[in-house]
Structures are given as structure tokens and as C-alpha cells.
Amino acid sequence: MVLKIFTWVLLLKLAFSANDGFTYNGFNSANLSLDGLAALSSDGLLKLTNVSKHAQGHAFFSLPLQFKKSPADSVISFSTTFVFAIVPEYPTFGGAGFTFVLSPSKDMSHALPNYFLGLFNMTNNGKPYNHILAVEFDTSHSPEAHDIDNNHVGIDINGLISNQSAPAAFKSDADGQFKNLSLSSGKPIQVWIEYDGIDMQLNVTLSPLWMPKPKGALLSLPINLSSIILDHMYVGFSASTGIAYSYYYILGWSFKMYGEVPELNLSSLPSLPQPLTSFEKSKALSIWLPIFLSILVLVTAAILKLIMMRKKKFSELQEDWELDLGSNRFSYKQLYKATGGFKDKYLLGAGGFGRVYRGVLPASKVEVAVKRISHESRQGVREFVAEIASLGKLRHRNLVQLLGYCRRKGELLLVYEYMPNGSLDNNLFGEGRQALNWGQRFHIIKGVASGLQYFARRLGPSCDS
Incomplete structure (x- = not known):
């Protein structure tokens, strides 16, 4: 009995300590719930997917956060920032995309991959009872989702068709112009998502890593989230692959109820896996190509010999x-x-x-x-x-x-x-x-x-x- 009371007290303490938010500069000791393809690497990277196709992965903060003081109240202001990188299977063609998501449940077993982004299915897509708010980072052009292109950011409410979207870019403080960003470049990108509960405004801002947060947001959507967000919600990420895969990495993540989200310590974030250099590629090619060609020659010779033997075996004399x-x-x-x-x-x-x-x-x-x-x-x-x-x-x-x-x-x-x-x-x-x-x-x-x-x-x- 004493042990049970102690456990409940510990859970309550964790819940209240997480009430204001959390900061992870890498995920070695993160309190996360993972499913599907999602996994943590030994150096603290959160990997939402792997080389599997037509599959999905989810990572949620384990405890629900309180977004309303009571059911009748408005949604409390919140903000988050995270650093991600997308490494596609092919340079110009990758997986379906990933999202930052607020959901009433961590159970996404009903969801489908591909353009459903691991959040929805054919039955519940677009239904108000989903109570899902997501910001998508989409690297495929899906007509079913009315996508504008294969490199965009969108705000999705209860369904896969974005309420607002724009090509991935950041706004330069120097000239006020938007500069294009390639989501699947393999380079780290930082995101800020902020909701003002008083002005009822949702902003999404992007920039390359190590660049200060731009003053202008990429997306600004005036919206009252009170009917969408419930009293308690889970925050996390969802990723999906289609006919091709991409690695979706999250390097660091900070979340805050009320006030401004704490900055990430960029210098302490884990490093991305290094792709092979052109020298390493040519070295690997110089080693494996001759071996492959030799095997190919031997296999071809063996096949031809079998064909000739079979032809000889069944040869006939006909005039x-x-x-x-x-x-x-x-x-x-x-x-x-x-x-x-x-x-x-x-x-x-x-x-x-x-x-x-x-x-x-x-x-x-x-x-x-x-x-x-x-x-x-x-x-x-x-x-x-x-x-x-x-x-x-x-x-x-x-x-x-x-x-x-x-x-x-x-x-x-x-x-x-x-x-x-x-x-x-x-x-x-x-x-x-x-x-x-x-x-x-x-x-x-x-x-x-x-x-x-x-x-x-x-x-x-x-x-x-």
C-alpha cells in the first residue's frame, strides 16, 4: 500500500514538474514514448523512421500537458522549438513527411502511412472528433492532400488537408524577403511554433541552424484552438514513409506552456550520421566494383555453360x-x-x-x-x-x-x-x-x-x- 501511494506521488510530481514544459538537448535521458519505426540512437538522436517503406513512427512526451485551466477556458499560450534534419533515399524524392503534433492520445495504431502522415486514416480524416493540431513538413507532392509542392510547411487541423501552407523558407531580417529552404537537404533546420492564447494566433517560423530566429514567421494563422485542443494533450512527432523512405531526425526539442520557450543549446546537440565523402564513395566503388563484375562474369559464364550443356543434351539430328x-x-x-x-x-x-x-x-x-x-x-x-x-x-x-x-x-x-x-x-x-x-x-x-x-x-x- 505504501509503495502504491509512493508511486502515485511520484507520478503526480512528474506531472506537475512537466506542467510548464521540458528541454532536451539530445535525447539520451528523454522521457519519451516511442512506437512504430521511431527509435533513439546511442548518441542521443531521435530517429522517427528507418529504411522501411509504407510505414510510420511516433514519438510523444510521455506525460500529457494541461492546455486549459478548465473545459470552459481558452487554450493557454504555448511555444516549442526543435531542430530536425531529413535525409532522403533519393536526393529529389523522399518519404511522405513528418509533423509536430498535439493529440489527445499517444495511440496512433489506427493511422496510416504515406500521405496520411501517420495521423489519420480514410475514415477519420477531417473529422472534428480527432482533436488534432499538426504542423507538417512535407517532402512529397500528394494530390490527395491538396499539396502545393513537394517541399512545404502546413498547418493541419483534424485532417491531412492543410488549413494554411507555404513553400519551405525563412524570412530574411536584412531585406524582408523569403529565402527558400530545402527540407530534405540533409542539413539541420530549426523551427519555432508559437500560439498566442490572447491574440489567438498560431505562428510557424523556420531558419537554418545557427541563424538567429527570424522576426517574421513563415506561416501566421489566426485561429481559436479552444474547440480543437482539449484540457490535456500529448505533444510529439509523427513521421511517414511511402514508396521511398527518408530518415527523419530530431536533434533537440524544447516545449513551454505560458511564456517564451527556452533556447536550445545548439553546441550540445548530437551530430547527424556523416554521409560517405566522394573519396570514400570512389574508394568503396574501386573495391566493390571489380568484385561485383568478377562475380557477374562468373555467373554469366556458368549460365551460358548450363545453356550449352542443356542444348547439347537435347540436341537432335534433322535434315x-x-x-x-x-x-x-x-x-x-x-x-x-x-x-x-x-x-x-x-x-x-x-x-x-x-x-x-x-x-x-x-x-x-x-x-x-x-x-x-x-x-x-x-x-x-x-x-x-x-x-x-x-x-x-x-x-x-x-x-x-x-x-x-x-x-x-x-x-x-x-x-x-x-x-x-x-x-x-x-x-x-x-x-x-x-x-x-x-x-x-x-x-x-x-x-x-x-x-x-x-x-x-x-x-x-x-x-x-
């Missing part, structure tokens, strides 16, 4: 005269796949004329028997192939149909109709076979005679040879 024989030719690749590469488990038999394999044609799924015959001599090959083409035209129920052929160097492959019940020889003389009676034998003889008669009629005189 012009074979084109006149019709479509009885199979590719070696077809037959290789059909027989599983002529594996022994598909072997049906072997003899003096070659080996016969069972196969299934890949496209038609037709079962076939493939006979491999050696033909080292070219003599008579043309006449033999012509005979094969003729035999392929024969159709009789008692003749095994020759479906086609394939010819390679030193090899001829004949493709037959597959006989699932085996050969006549096997049925007559195979082991374990029962003797056929004379009726069965006579039926077989009639079938053989019928096949021979058909064969003789179709081939005519050539059959005698």
Missing part, C-alpha cells in the same frame, strides 16, 4: 528431307521427360535391337513405349526413316501402332503405342502363365493373320522386299 515426312517426329526433349530421363525403373525390356522404356508424353499424358536403337552408319537411314513414316500411317486393331520417331547422332528412337497387357510372346511363354487351349490359340492366329493381311494390302509390293 531437310525429313520435313516431307509429316508430323511423325517427336523432340528428344519430349521423350526424355516422358521416360524420366530414360531411367532404369521405366525399362520394359532389352534386346539386340535396343532397349524399350515406358513413358508418358508431357502434353497429352498419353502412355507410350520408346525404343532406343543405335544407328552409327548413315547408310540407308533415309530409306529406313521413310519406312517408319509409312508404318506410322497404318491403323489396325491387331497391329501395335507406331506413333513416330526421333533421330539423334548415333541414335534412333521409335515411339509406339503402349500395350499395358504386355506382348503376345510374354503371354504365351512367360513364367507362371497357364497353357492356352486350342480355342484361344485359334483366336490369336486369326488376329495375327488379319493384321498381316491388312499390312500386305497397305504396303503392296514393298512388303515382299
Whole structure:
């Protein structure tokens, strides 16, 4: 019980001590709540994003601050200053942007990245119940948000469409002219955001780091925030990435209720990660480029070798005269796949004329028997192939149909109709076979005679040879 009371007293003490504000010259001991991509580096940088795309990060001061003395009162004056830097993936194309935000809740799990800036979604965008005030630093040109360009600052109230916006710039005290600022230059920029609760004016001012605060603001919006800001609100940052990413760094941050915000100690802010110098880039290039090119050459050579081996593996022998024989030719690749590469488990038999394999044609799924015959001599090959083409035209129920052929160097492959019940020889003389009676034998003889008669009629005189 004593411990619980002590904890509550400590929380109240922290709340009251934070009531007026805080100052962080770096974030090594900062009282922050982080989610999404947001993280603290070892040297005290607040990183709102990383190399992730279509993602978001949030960093809030852990305790809510009191912006009204009572619900009926006006919003108390407040001011903040912070230093940020944006380092994009590409020099002219970065993430969606980041915001300084006042929100009634630290829970942004409902929000979306990209042009929603990690604050809103399709359902709640523009709704008064959001009670969100944000100042956006936008580095993408999103038509959905009615952006003026890809390098602007805007004041957003309850939605992603800015109530007021302007290209990023600072007002010179010397000539009163606005000087352009590139938000994604990778260089630190300081921001001052101030709300006057009496005059009801919201000002946003920018300048390059180490330059004194300009007297003129970039944005000045007359507005009564009483209906937007609740009694207690959280202050923090939200960042979003889209199809490209940017690193969003916050180097230091100061916030103050009432009065003027304390200045940051710029000399004690953490340093940004140093990009590679042109010398380091050329050195890295001189080391890695030859390695990369060597690997590329080796990989290319290996691929070409595989292509040549595969081409050789499936090479065939085909001459012009074979084109006149019709479509009885199979590719070696077809037959290789059909027989599983002529594996022994598909072997049906072997003899003096070659080996016969069972196969299934890949496209038609037709079962076939493939006979491999050696033909080292070219003599008579043309006449033999012509005979094969003729035999392929024969159709009789008692003749095994020759479906086609394939010819390679030193090899001829004949493709037959597959006989699932085996050969006549096997049925007559195979082991374990029962003797056929004379009726069965006579039926077989009639079938053989019928096949021979058909064969003789179709081939005519050539059959005698």
C-alpha cells in the first residue's frame, strides 16, 4: 500500500514538474514514448523512421500537458522549438513527411502511412472528433492532400488537408524577403511554433541552424484552438514513409506552456550520421566494383555453360528431307521427360535391337513405349526413316501402332503405342502363365493373320522386299 501511494506521488510530481514544459538537448535521458519505426540512437538522436517503406513512427512526451485551466477556458499560450534534419533515399524524392503534433492520445495504431502522415486514416480524416493540431513538413507532392509542392510547411487541423501552407523558407531580417529552404537537404533546420492564447494566433517560423530566429514567421494563422485542443494533450512527432523512405531526425526539442520557450543549446546537440565523402564513395566503388563484375562474369559464364550443356543434351539430328515426312517426329526433349530421363525403373525390356522404356508424353499424358536403337552408319537411314513414316500411317486393331520417331547422332528412337497387357510372346511363354487351349490359340492366329493381311494390302509390293 505504501509503495502504491509512493508511486502515485511520484507520478503526480512528474506531472506537475512537466506542467510548464521540458528541454532536451539530445535525447539520451528523454522521457519519451516511442512506437512504430521511431527509435533513439546511442548518441542521443531521435530517429522517427528507418529504411522501411509504407510505414510510420511516433514519438510523444510521455506525460500529457494541461492546455486549459478548465473545459470552459481558452487554450493557454504555448511555444516549442526543435531542430530536425531529413535525409532522403533519393536526393529529389523522399518519404511522405513528418509533423509536430498535439493529440489527445499517444495511440496512433489506427493511422496510416504515406500521405496520411501517420495521423489519420480514410475514415477519420477531417473529422472534428480527432482533436488534432499538426504542423507538417512535407517532402512529397500528394494530390490527395491538396499539396502545393513537394517541399512545404502546413498547418493541419483534424485532417491531412492543410488549413494554411507555404513553400519551405525563412524570412530574411536584412531585406524582408523569403529565402527558400530545402527540407530534405540533409542539413539541420530549426523551427519555432508559437500560439498566442490572447491574440489567438498560431505562428510557424523556420531558419537554418545557427541563424538567429527570424522576426517574421513563415506561416501566421489566426485561429481559436479552444474547440480543437482539449484540457490535456500529448505533444510529439509523427513521421511517414511511402514508396521511398527518408530518415527523419530530431536533434533537440524544447516545449513551454505560458511564456517564451527556452533556447536550445545548439553546441550540445548530437551530430547527424556523416554521409560517405566522394573519396570514400570512389574508394568503396574501386573495391566493390571489380568484385561485383568478377562475380557477374562468373555467373554469366556458368549460365551460358548450363545453356550449352542443356542444348547439347537435347540436341537432335534433322535434315531437310525429313520435313516431307509429316508430323511423325517427336523432340528428344519430349521423350526424355516422358521416360524420366530414360531411367532404369521405366525399362520394359532389352534386346539386340535396343532397349524399350515406358513413358508418358508431357502434353497429352498419353502412355507410350520408346525404343532406343543405335544407328552409327548413315547408310540407308533415309530409306529406313521413310519406312517408319509409312508404318506410322497404318491403323489396325491387331497391329501395335507406331506413333513416330526421333533421330539423334548415333541414335534412333521409335515411339509406339503402349500395350499395358504386355506382348503376345510374354503371354504365351512367360513364367507362371497357364497353357492356352486350342480355342484361344485359334483366336490369336486369326488376329495375327488379319493384321498381316491388312499390312500386305497397305504396303503392296514393298512388303515382299
